[in-house]
Amino acid sequence: MVIKSIIKLVTLAAVVSFSVCENAMAQNVxxxxKVEASMVKALEWQEAHPIMAIAPTDWTVGAYYTGVARAHAATKNQIFEAALKNQGYNNNWQTYKRLYHADDVAISYSYIYLDMTFKRKDFVNLKPTQDFLKAHILEPNKWSDGTAKNKDENILWWWCDALFMAPPVINLYAKHTKDESYLDVMHKFYMDAYNKLYDKEEHLFARDGRFIWTGSDKDMKEPNGKKVFWSRGNGWVLSGLALILTDMPENYKNRPFYVNLYKEMAGRILELQTKSGLWHTSLLCPETYNHGEVSGSGFYTYALAWGINNGMLDKAKYLPAVKKAWVALTKCQHKNGMIGWVQNIGAFPEPASEGSWQNFGTGAYLLAGSEVLKLQK
Structure with missing residues (x-):
């Protein structure tokens, strides 16, 4: 009897101890x-290891500094503001050069944000951004008028990544200038992309026209026979929606469309989260590359946490997924601050590795952290 009592006491103590540890871990998430320190460390490493696809104003840098901007918005930490000021000043506030390509204005999100928040109002020059936007959405071109020779590129934003690159910039510019006409034009081109690329059965976006199912034997398929839906591609869209809804007026006539699309995609993305907490590069065939990937997962974590914080998603349903995702993301940060497990530049599901990194992966991590900071356990 004494032995049995001792065993019971030891077992109870172990259970209590485990519960305390488990609760402590839950609290620490x-x-x-700790979240802000992790974000600062990621920024410091990335600033010390600059990388770009083409130029200091290209889309990879633009996506990174969008993350830096939201990190500053959430923390007001001067290290994020300094990074924004330095890159803008060094770029002379320029966009990249392809006026009809959404990628080349992504950098302007950080410029506009800084102009709206930095006390010195003559510091940022938004003239290059203004000129780009006017050309991009107001001047006729072969994409906006549907005369492009490539049928897969017959709309202005013909690839889903574009819905992160340009619309949040246009939306923020409209807010900054108080000119709602920009929103109306943005909505037109957004609907073109939605109607072309959104799969209403799967509630996911095809990356571009090559991945749209037509019922033909030539349709792109995963090894398991399912449609190809790229994690980062849909991460671009869902996080872009969160950015848009952050700054779009509550009474804007087309806002309900973006709210409904956001909620629909968020529900589908929740279903596709893996046991590790991350999402794999192929959403419907995760076994193709049997590991998580940080850029898509970072964008999803940001978007889902944003939905909880803004009352658009049910906290009881989504918070466990965000918690699980953030824990998994932090495990992908190296001790020196580098964010690993980022799929390299691409347009469809490909593998990543512990040592693979890109600046937009760091941007996704900072975006995620910017909303995780606001969550309560």
């Missing part, structure tokens, strides 16, 4: 000081 959203510890604000």
């Amino acid at each position: 959203f510890d604000k000081s």
Whole structure:
């Protein structure tokens, strides 16, 4: 009897001890000081290891500094503001050069944000951004008028990544200038992309026309026979929607479309989260590359946490997924601050590795952290 009592006491103590540890871990997941420290460390490493696809104003840099901007918005930490000021000043506030390509204005999100928040109002020059936007959405071109020779590129934003690159910039510019006409034009081109690329059965976006199913034997398929839906591609869209809804007026006539699309995609993405907490590069065939990937997962974590924080998603349903995702993301950060497990530049599901990194992966991590900071356990 004594032995049995001792065993019971030891077992109870172990259970209590485990529960305490488990609760401590749960509490520490959203510890604000730790989350911010992790974000700062990621920024410091990335600033010390600059990388770009083409130029200091290209889309990879633009996506990274969008993450830096949201990190500053959430923390007001001067290190994020300094990074924004330095890159803008060094770029002379320029966009990249392809006026009809959404990628080349992504950098302007950080410029506009800084102009809206930095006390010195003559510091940022938004003239290059203004000129780009006017040309991009107001001047006729072979994409906007549907005369492009390549049938897969017969709309202005013909690839889903574009819905992160240009619309949040146009939306923020409209807010900054108080000119709602920009939103109306943005909505027109957004609907073109939605009607072409959104799969209403799967509630996911095809990356571009090559991946749209037509019922033909030539349709692109995963090894398991399912449609090809790229994690980062849909991450671009869902996180872009969160950015848009952050700054779009509550009474804007077309806002309900974006709210409904956001909620629909968020529900589908929740279903596709893997046991590890991350999402794999192929959403419907995760076994193709049997590991998580950080850029798509970072964008999803940001978007889902944003939905909880803004009352658009049910906290009881989505918070466990965000918690699981953030824990998994932090495990992909190296001790020196580098964010690993990022799929390299691409347009469809490909593998990543512990040592693979890109600046937009760091941007996704900072976006995720910017909303995780606001969560309560």
